[in-house]
Each structure stands twice: as structure tokens, then as C-alpha cells.
Amino acid sequence: MTKVGILISGRGSNMAALLDAMARGEVPARCALVVSNVPLAAGLQAAASRGVPTAVVDHRASASREEHDAKLLEALSAAGVEILCLAGYMRLLSPAFVRAFENRLLNIHPALLPAFPGLHAQKRALDRGVRFSGCTVHLVDEECDHGPIVLQAAVPVLPGDTEETISARILRCEHKLYPAALKLLCEGKVRVAGGRAELLLSPQEYLPLLRGLMDMGENG
Ligand code: GAR
DSSP: OEEEEEEESSOOHHHHHHHHHHHTTSSSEEEEEEEESSTTOHHHHHHHTTTOOEEEOOGGGSSSHHHHHHHHHHHHHHTTOOEEEESSOOSOOOHHHHHHTTTSEEEEESSOTTSSOSTTHHHHHHHHTOSEEEEEEEEOOSSTTOSOEEEEEEEEOOTTOOHHHHHHHHHHHHHHHHHHHHHHHHTTOEEEETTEEEEOOOHHHHHHHHHHHHHHHHHO
């Protein structure tokens, strides 16, 4: 079974969704390590309570991003991590780190990339007056919230939505989308070519997947 690592900085609700999906057998993987750069991140408790090994690699203990990421890489390698998921990990990664996990590093972002990368994506989408926002799981390259898209799901913006209500609707969708994308990567069904991710699925598999993604956002 594929050994997965998860990086967090905060509450870790996406991490919990991934761990629970693995525990239910919906994703053919097990989590070897959860690492936080923030010592008091709530997600660390949530991981420990699920019996998952945790570690803290505090970025404030390193003089540079490169030094911090080298420590991170050491911890992940020692745990045998093959695929790494960023789950609310709010730090940029150094190019060397990204290269070490090339095509094995996933991120989730609360918008339909390439629209609204960066912080406060939900509020910026709302302020822009979009009818749909959503969430994206993508392979990570050296740019922030950028790289080949694996899966996306659209979430409607409803009259009267606030940053809180749209964020909550998108988050519920994130919790379903991330396990689905990790499953595809673990099963070897994601091939990257020319900066795009191709899903190695038959039409009989692809169309139901797409329909499921359309339901995911609407039923949020
Ligand atoms: C999630 O909404 C995730 O999409 C976002 O941070 C939140 C983390 O919540 N990530 C980004 O904005 C990345 N650019 P969580 O800690 O409860 O999973």
C-alpha cells in the first residue's frame, strides 16, 4: 500500500478527511506521517487521535526556507513517504523540495484554479461576483497554487452568501474531492505530460467520475 505523508499548518480538516477515507479503505494508501510547521496546530491532535504518527518541523528553528525544507524532507524520507499531500500547509516550498516529490506532491486549493490562487480565495471569488467557485486538487510545481490539475468540483454561489457560508460550502466539497484525487494518484491513474495531468481512465470510468464531481459541489 502506498505510504502517504500529509503537511499541515492549522486545523487539518482536509487531513482528517484523507485519514478517514484511507481508514475506510476508500483510498489504497496508509498515512505514514503527518508533519506540521506550527507546533500548536489543531490538526496534530486530530491525527494523533486517529493513531497516525505526527511530527513538528518548526520553520522558526531554521535560518532559511532551504534549511527548513531539508529537515522536512529528512523526516518524510525516514518515514518512507511516497506521496505527499499539502492540506492547508501555508508555506511556500523550495524548488529542491518540489523536485524531490515531482509528480508525487498534491495540494488542495479553495477555488477553481487558475482563478484566485493565493490567500482568501473564497472572499476574492465572492467579491468578483462569480456564480460558481469550487475547489481544485493539483500536482504542485514551483509556483504557488499552480501545477497540473487532477480534479476540480464547482460549488454554486448563492444569494446572500458571505465569506463564511461560501467557505463552508467549498470546504465540504474539498473533503470529498481530496480523497478522490489521492485515490487516482495512488492507483497510478494520473500521467503528466506537457504541464497537464491526463487521467488514465476509460470513458466508462471517466464519465461517472465527472458526474460525481458535478454532484459533489451542488449537494455541498
Ligand atoms: C482549506 O480550505 C484549503 O483548501 C486551504 O486552506 C484550508 C485549510 O483548511 N488551502 C489553501 O488556501 C492553499 N492555497 P484545513 O486545515 O481545515 O484543511
